[in-house]
Amino acid sequence: MEIKPITLTVNGKKYTFMTGPDDVEGVIPNSEVLVKTLRNRLSLTGAKDACEEGACGCCTVIMNGEPVTSCMILTVDCDGADITTIEGLENPKTGELDPLQQAFIDKYAFQCGYCTPGIIMTARALLNKNPHPTREEIGEALSGNFCRCISHYHVFEAVEQVANQGR
Amino acid sequence: MENFEHINAKSFEEAGKAIEGNSKSVVMAGGTDLMTVMRTHILKDYPERVVNLKTIENGAYIKDEGDRIAIGAITKLRDVADSEDVAKACKALGEAAYSVASPLIRNTGTIGGNICQDVRCWYYRYPEDGGGALNCARKGGGECYAIRGDNRYHSIFGGMKTKTTGCSTGCPVGTDIGSYMEFLRKKDMQGACDILIGYNPMGAITGRICAHPCQDGCNRGNLAATEAIGEGDDCVSIHTVERAMGDYMFAHPERYYAAPEKETGKKVVLVGSGPAGLTAAYYLRKAGHDVTVIDSQEKPGGMLRYAIPNYRLPLKYVDRIEELWKGMGIKFQCGVEVGKDIEASRLEADYDKVFYATGAWKRPVLGFDGEEFTEFGLSFLVEVNQWMQKKERKHVLVIGGGNVAMDVAVTAKRLGAESVTLACLEQRNEMPSSEEEIKRALEEGIQIMNGYGVSRANVSGGKVTGMELKKCVKVFDEDYRFSPQYDDTALTSIDADSILMAAGQQVDLSFLKEEYDLAVERGRIKTNEDQATSRKDVYAGGDAVSGPSTVASAIRHGRVAAKNINKEYDIDCPVYYEKKGFTRFDEECLSIKYGVKDIETPVAERRIDKEDSETVSEDAVFEESRRCMNCSCYSVNASDISPILVMNEAEIVTTKKTVSAAEFFTTELDAKDMLEPGELVKEIRVNKLDGYTTHYEKMRTRPSIDFAIISLATAYRKDGDKVGDLRLVLGGVAPVPIRLTKVEEFVKGKVMTDELAEKAAEMAVEDCFVLRKNKAKVVQTQIYVRRFLQSI
Structure with a gap:
C-alpha cells in the first residue's frame, strides 16, 4: 500500500505525517479519523471521541474556518488543512484564555x-x-x-x- | 474502522476509473454517511479501496447558466444552503439543504453525497456490534423486517421489489412469484398466469412434482422474532397455487398455447423431449421458428412420461402437453435416435440451431459384489409407467435417498410388495428427497434405514436373497462435498428378493460420435450460462448438462437457451413481465398461520395409476395468495434534496449521461442502480423557477438528528386569483420521491378554497397502503398537503 505524506497545521504548528498502511510503525492508517490523530498522536485531548457518527458535536474542531466533527473526517483527507482545537484558543505565550x-x-x-x-x-x-x-x-x-x-x-x-x- | 487503500482523485472520470471493475471500492465525498456505514459494518462487504472526491479540481461550484444554475456534486450542503443564486432560482432547494442534519454536518456533507446516500431504515442500519447486522431484503437477504416489525416510519405507499426475493431466488426457474400473487390477491387468474407463462410454460407439471425450493425460501415459513415466537407459521403453499394456475393455463390454450402469428423461417431442432426440450420448444415456437423435437422413445415427455409415477403425475398431463405443443405447430419425431437414425453433424446441416437435452438415463456402476443381480430403479419406473406390470416382488430393498428412490419405493409398495425397505447414506435431515415424498413413503409403511451404504448383494443360486449394508458414519466433508465415510465393521444384512438401485443416474453421450467435436466436462455437455455449447449454433440443457437434477432446473435451461437463440435473431422472447409501481400485501393475512394444502387421497385409497391429490379451487388459491407478504423493501427515501430536484425537474449529470431527476430518483429502488460501474454523479442542474413560490416542509421529531418522516417540496404560480401552476413532491413516505401529479392536475386553474384544499389532500393519500404502525404518517401527509394548499 502506498505511503503518502500529508501536512496539517494544528493550532498554528505544522505537522507532517505519513499515511497509508496500518502495520507500519509511525504511519497513520488511511482509516484513522482526525479526532484519533489529534488525541492519540498530538495529545490534544480536548476534542472528545464520543458518538462516532457526527451526531453529538463533542469532537468539534475548527477546520479552515468552519466547525466540523473531527470523528467524521479521515486524517488522510486533511492534507493542507488548518485546524484549531480547544487547546489552540489560549494565548500560547501568556496562557491567557480566549x-x-x-x-x-x-x-x-x-x-x-x-x-x-x-x-x-x-x-x-x-x-x-x-x-x-x-x-x-x-x-x-x-x-x-x-x-x-x-x-x-x-x-x-x-x-x-x-x-x-x-x- | 479497518484500513483501506486511499486514492485522491483529481477528476470524476479518474475516480470512476479507480472504482470501475472493483466491487469492493467506493467513492467518498463528505463521508458523513459512508463512514457510519463502514464503522457499523452493516454491509457484508467492507471496502478495500476508498477514492476521495474532495480533491477533485473544480468539483464544487454554484454557477449561473442563464435559465438554470449548475451545482458541482461535491459542493458542500452549507454552500447550497447559503447561496443567493440557489435562493433566487429555487428557494426550496436552499431550505432543503439547510434542513439537513446540523451545521457541523452541513460543513462536511455534499449535495452529491446526499442524493446518493444509503438506506436509513433501522433494520438496514442495525449495527454489527449490536448482535449482528441484519441481512434484509435490500441487502440481498430475503426478508423485509419492517413488514412485520416496527414500521412506524416506513412507506405509506407500498414497497419496491429488491433484487432478490426468498421464493424467486429459491426457485430454479426464477419465477417472479410475488408479482403473480399480487394479481391473485385481486382475483385476477389471467393476469397472474400471464406472468407465469413468461417463466414456465408447464405450471401444471411443476405445481405437481417440483420439490418447490421456493417454499423453503418463503419468509412466511421462517417467522422472524417480531411476532409470537414459537407459534410457527406455514410458508405460502406456492406449489398448490401454481398447480391451479398451470391447470388454468392448460384449460385456456387460445391464450397461452396459440400458434405464433408470424413465421421466421428459421429451423430449430431439439434433441430430447423432456422438460428442457419441451420448454425450449415452446418459447422457440412462440417466437415463430419452425420447431422439431426428436426423441428416441416412443412418445414425447422424457422423464415426465417415463420416470415419474402416475400417482404423482398422471400421463394425461404429459399427453396434454403433447397435444398443446402440436397445436402450436411444434413437430415431434419420436423413435428417432441421434447417432443411429441421424447423425449429429447432419442435424447441424439441416437446421439453423440445435438444442440437446438428452437427459441422464444411464445406470451408474457402483462396483460391489453381485451388482449384476440388482435392478436399476429408473428402469423399473419406466417399465411400470409403460406397462403397469406386476412382477412378483415380495420383499423389496431400495437403495437411495432422493426423490427417485422415494418414487421407486412407493411404486413397489403399491404394486403389492409385502415389505419395502429403503436404505440411504444420509441421515433423515440430510436426505435429498423432499419432505412430502419422505412423508408419503412413511405413511405407506416403507421402512427407511438412514446411514447405510452398500457392501454387497447376497446371491444364492443365481438369485438375489438380500444385501449386506455397512454403516455410513459421515456423508459430507467439511465443505459439504459428497464424500461418504464408512465403518466397515458395522455390517447388517437385509433379506430381499428384489433390490432396486436408485443411487444416481448418469449422462450418456455415446450417441455423439468421436469425430463430432463437442466440449464435454465430467461426462456432461459443457455450456456457458447462456446454455451455448462449444459449437456454434448448438445449445444444450437439462440433465445432460447439469447431471441428474430437477424438472425446474431443466425448464430454466430450456427457457434460457430459447431466449438466447431468439436473441440471435433479434426477437425478445420470452418476455418477462415487469412489475411497475409499488408493491403491497394483505396486512390482515399476516396472522393466518396455516396455508392451503393439496387435497390428498387417504392412504388406504391410494393407487398406482390414480393421482394422489387434487387441485384446490380457484377461491382457495385466491385466499392463499393473501398470505404472501410480497417481500419487497418498504424503507423510504431519506434524502431531503431528491424530492426538491424531482419537483424542480432538475437534471443529474453523470460522467456518462444526463438524466432527469424524476428518472434518476424514481426508476429504481436504489438511485445508485441508475449508474453503471464507475459512473459518478458530477453535476446537478437546477432550473430557475421564475415566478414560482417554492418551499420545502419537513416533519421530524428531533431537528438536527432525524431524517424526514414526511417532507413536501412545493412550487406554485398564481394566475390572477387562480392557481396557475403547481408542483407537489412528497419525500420520506415511499421508497422513492412521489410526485402528486393527480393532485396537481386537480388543483390547477382553480381558485383555492378550504374545501378544494381538503379534497385535494384526500386525493394525495387515496393510494396509500398503510402498514400496521404508520397510519399517523398518512394523516400527517394529508395535513401537510392541505396546509400547503391553503397557504396559496
Missing part, C-alpha cells in the same frame, strides 16, 4: 464539561464570522452540539457575553 473560554467560566456554562470543548469551538467559529449573533443564531449554530447536563441556558449567556462586547 474571552469565550473565560466567559464559560464566568457563567458556569458547563456541568460535567465533556461536551464543552466542542461547544466552545462551534461558538468560536460562529463569533469569528459573526461577532454579534442573536440568540437564535447562537441556538442554530449550536444545534449539532449536544449536552446531557442541560448546560444550554448558561452556554447562551456565556456566548452572549462575548457577542455583546463592543456592541
